[in-house]
Amino acid sequence: MIDKLKELNLKLINDYQNDETRLKSQLLIQKMLENQHCFFEMDIETAYSILRDLTIPDEYIKEIYKSLIDIKNY
Numbered sequence: 001m002i003d004k005l006k007e008l009n010l011k012l013i014n015d016y017q018n019d020e021t022r023l024k025s026q027l028l029i030q031k032m033l034e035n036q037h038c039f040f041e042m043d044i045e046t047a048y049s050i051l052r053d054l055t056i057p058d059e060y061i062k063e064i065y066k067s068l069i070d071i072k073n074y
Contacts, residue, residue, distance in 0.1 A: 001067050006033050008054050025053055039068040 009030050016022040029050055032038050039047050044065070051061045067073070 001064065001073070002033065002036055002039075005051075005054055006030075009033060012054065029053060037074060039065070040074060 009026055013023065013026045013030065016026055032042075032050065035041070042050075047065055047068070048061055051064060052058070056064060
């Protein structure tokens with residue numbers, strides 16, 4: 001799942017080349033996603049915010065978050 005988020009992040013970085021604020025946000029997220037276990041190390045509010053910034057629809061955020069913090073992924 002983290003690899004899919006990285007791909008989405010790269011797409012958004014390309015899409016936001018003319019939007020400095022969103023581009024900076026995506027570049028920060030890119031740095032965070034370099035750590036494969038980053039979602040284990042952050043609070044749930046931050047994780048949900050990152051998923052929203054990655055344009056994940058609200059109805060999927062909880063499910064995706066659960067899969068990201070599944071112990072099998074650690």
